[in-house]
Amino acid sequence: MAVTAVHQLAQCITCHAWSADRSMVALCPNNSEVHIYRLVEDKWEKMHVLQKHDQLISGIDWSARSNKIVTASHDRNSYVWNLERSEWVPTLVILRLNRAALCVQWSPKENKFAVGSGAKTVCICYYEQENNWWVSKLIRKRHDSSVTCVSWHPDNILVASTSTDGKCRIFSTFIKGVDAKDPKNESRFGELIVQLDLSPSWTFGVKWSPSGNTLAYVGHNSVIYFVDDVGPSPLAQNVVFRDLPLRDVLFVSEKMVIGVGYDCIPMVFAADERGIWSFIRYLGERKAVSSGSRYGSQFSEAFGKFYGQAKQGGSNDASETSRTRGVVHENCINSIIPLSRQGTQIRRFSTTGLDGKLVMWDLETEQDLLELLVH
Amino acid sequence: MARAERFVEADNAEAIITRIEHKSRKIESLLKQYKPVEALKTALEGTYAMTGDERCKSAHWIAVHRALMAIKDVDGMLSSLDPEYYDILMKYLYRGLATGDRPTCDQCLRIHEKLTEKAGLGCILRFLTDTVNTV
Numbered sequence: 001m002a003v004t005a006v007h008q009l010a011q012c013i014t015c016h017a018w019s020a021d022r023s024m025v026a027l028c029p030n031n032s033e034v035h036i037y038r039l040v041e042d043k044w045e046k047m048h049v050l051q052k053h054d055q056l057i058s059g060i061d062w063s064a065r066s067n068k069i070v071t072a073s074h075d076r077n078s079y080v081w082n083l084e085r086s087e088w089v090p091t092l093v094i095l096r097l098n099r100a101a102l103c104v105q106w107s108p109k110e111n112k113f114a115v116g117s118g119a120k121t122v123c124i125c126y127y128e129q130e131n132n133w134w135v136s137k138l139i140r141k142r143h144d145s146s147v148t149c150v151s152w153h154p155d156n157i158l159v160a161s162t163s164t165d166g167k168c169r170i171f172s173t174f175i176k177g178v179d180a181k182d183p184k185n186e187s188r189f190g191e192l193i194v195q196l197d198l199s200p201s202w203t204f205g206v207k208w209s210p211s212g213n214t215l216a217y218v219g220h221n222s223v224i225y226f227v228d229d230v231g232p233s234p235l236a237q238n239v240v241f242r243d244l245p246l247r248d249v250l251f252v253s254e255k256m257v258i259g260v261g262y263d264c265i266p267m268v269f270a271a272d273e274r275g276i277w278s279f280i281r282y283l284g285e286r287k288a289v290s291s292g293s294r295y296g297s298q299f300s301e302a303f304g305k306f307y308g309q310a311k312q313g314g315s316n317d318a319s320e321t322s323r324t325r326g327v328v329h330e331n332c333i334n335s336i337i338p339l340s341r342q343g344t345q346i347r348r349f350s351t352t353g354l355d356g357k358l359v360m361w362d363l364e365t366e367q368d369l370l371e372l373l374v375h
Numbered sequence: 376m377a378r379a380e381r382f383v384e385a386d387n388a389e390a391i392i393t394r395i396e397h398k399s400r401k402i403e404s405l406l407k408q409y410k411p412v413e414a415l416k417t418a419l420e421g422t423y424a425m426t427g428d429e430r431c432k433s434a435h436w437i438a439v440h441r442a443l444m445a446i447k448d449v450d451g452m453l454s455s456l457d458p459e460y461y462d463i464l465m466k467y468l469y470r471g472l473a474t475g476d477r478p479t480c481d482q483c484l485r486i487h488e489k490l491t492e493k494a495g496l497g498c499i500l501r502f503l504t505d506t507v508n509t510v
Contacts, residue, residue, distance in 0.1 A: 062438070200506060200507045202504075221504035222495075242496070244496055244497070246501060346427050
């Protein structure tokens with residue numbers, strides 16, 4: 001099985017992030033605090049509780065080299081936490097937002113971070129040495145609706161953002177004084193490079209491939225969109241899949257993507273030699289059982305009522321099969337973070353969900369997927 | 376892209392209605408030959424354009440409805456239908472369910488159950504979220 005460990009750390013987890021050496025994890029247990037846990041001899045110990053936000057924390061990111069944690073919350077603020085001696089000290093970042101912050105990510109060089117918000121804007125924050133504080137620059141060109149997810153391109157300049165208006169927009173975040181001038185890339189801050197209008201419904205979970213050549217994001221209509229050669233003439237592909245929508249994706253290699261979402265089981269998508277993306281399989285046991293019990297007891301009862309039948313072969317059987325099916329997460333998985341990198345490939349990653357579980361996955365046991373990874 | 380098509384097609388609404396009438400005649404002849412599956416396929420084809428005009432949509436719906444009501448073997452029909460038509464069929468099923476007419480709803484519900492088994496919940500979601508291409 002691809003699952004290496006399952007930990008119940010809270011009742012519900014909104015987001016999580018790992019420290020650089022992967023010994024500590026910071027997560028938000030669906031309230032206004034960040035809990036940092038360390039794995040000590042097989043047991044998780046709560047090391048720190050970061051209390052500064054007033055409302056739900058919607059995004060956490062832990063930078064690998066500079067060891068800073070950035071948190072974004074529904075209280076329209078963002079804090080950058082520095083470890084001083086053994087205490088995490090917060091620094092307020094004034095984002096100048098009038099709506100909740102929904103997502104946050106450090107840039108690859110860790111000198112900037114991007115925050116997506118319900119105010120339809122993306123804030124790019126950088127550190128100003130002279131005044132010793134973090135400055136926020138808002139990208140003027142707005143989305144038409146809340147920005148659900150942001151992702152940095154490996155070149156540290158481009159940022160992709162998805163929104164509930166169905167569009168994915170790529171902006172340049174070149175800041176004089178922070179970024180090195182690149183003669184090939186003469187773009188101004190906040191310039192809209194590409195606008196992708198592929199989905200009629202809300203879009204989430206945008207990520208760049210390791211080389212930055214391909215972009216993937218998911219729509220709430222159970223479709224995942226892959227865009228190759230992002231630029232003036234991008235090549236877009238829609239991959240339609242059978243089940244409930246995804247919430248987040250992760251590029252484990254240039255040609256393989258793992259998607260997680262409302263179906264509680266990660267899905268694997270891969271591109272073949274021609275570059276055509278398709279759904280490969282689920283990462284976990286999803287045995288094809290007979291119609292009624294497939295969706296678990298709640299669904300089969302609902303469908304039973306819908307189709308005018310009393311009980312589809314006994315809903316007790318259905319709930320048992322879902323447990324024996326080896327379903328790991330019991331509720332929507334909302335984030336997927338890489339755990340270890342081998343070159344540009346990721347073999348191990350972790351997922352957290354609304355059921356409060358932190359699950360670690362390892363692709364080493366999945367022979368067929370490893371073969372696809374290598375090619 | 377879809378929007379540009381709609382502007383062009385609106386001018387040719389009459390042309391589309393004639394095309395639909397032609398298709399209806401073809402569907403009638405197929406039904407007389409006891410080939411309800413082919414009739415449904417003919418009805419669903421060409422709904423890709425999905426013009427914005429209300430008359431075209433109604434005319435299309437009447438043709439699809441005729442073919443849907445004639446289907447007796449649902450499993451056979453679904454196994455011979457191309458997967459690319461699942462999403463469109465789902466949209467028409469919901470339109471049928473919205474009519475409230477007893478025989479239509481019975482038939483649509485029967486097909487809905489089998490189609491969900493085959494196409495999954497994603498098919499229903501694509502119908503729910505697609506506010507641009509409605510039938």
